[in-house]
Amino acid sequence: MAALTSDRDTPARDGRLFVHPVKAGVAIYAGALVMLDATGAAVPASAATTLKPAGRAAYAMTGGSADGDASVTVERGCFRWGNAGDITRTHTGSAAYAVDDQTVSATATGRSACGVIRDIDALGVWVEV
Numbered sequence: 001m002a003a004l005t006s007d008r009d010t011p012a013r014d015g016r017l018f019v020h021p022v023k024a025g026v027a028i029y030a031g032a033l034v035m036l037d038a039t040g041a042a043v044p045a046s047a048a049t050t051l052k053p054a055g056r057a058a059y060a061m062t063g064g065s066a067d068g069d070a071s072v073t074v075e076r077g078c079f080r081w082g083n084a085g086d087i088t089r090t091h092t093g094s095a096a097y098a099v100d101d102q103t104v105s106a107t108a109t110g111r112s113a114c115g116v117i118r119d120i121d122a123l124g125v126w127v128e129v
């Protein structure tokens with residue numbers, strides 16, 4: 001496309017809700033930390049280095065027999081996840097790394113970044129995904 005030469009009505013959305021195809025046969029539970037694999041399919045967060053953060057599952061969904069047979073709505077925002085035990089107040093503003101679909105760590109080894117640590121309290125870690 002060429003650069004604009006007049007005004008453009010550019011579509012917008014709030015950037016909070018997104019729908020992604022689910023990996024075949026994979027169960028995603030409501031409230032789970034959801035990541036995207038190398039093909040763009042939604043999977044529950046796990047200790048893997050090739051995943052990209054998608055958000056929190058708005059509802060449960062299980063993938064069909066092929067990738068994309070089902071879709072899941074994910075929410076972007078700031079959510080409280082379980083602390084793997086190594087995140088402290090000093091990590092605020094740093095990357096959080098997925099341990100599983102409900103737990104985060106400050107340790108990157110063998111894990112994918114899932115968001116930014118915004119706060120920590122007695123119940124867990126607030127991560128902006």
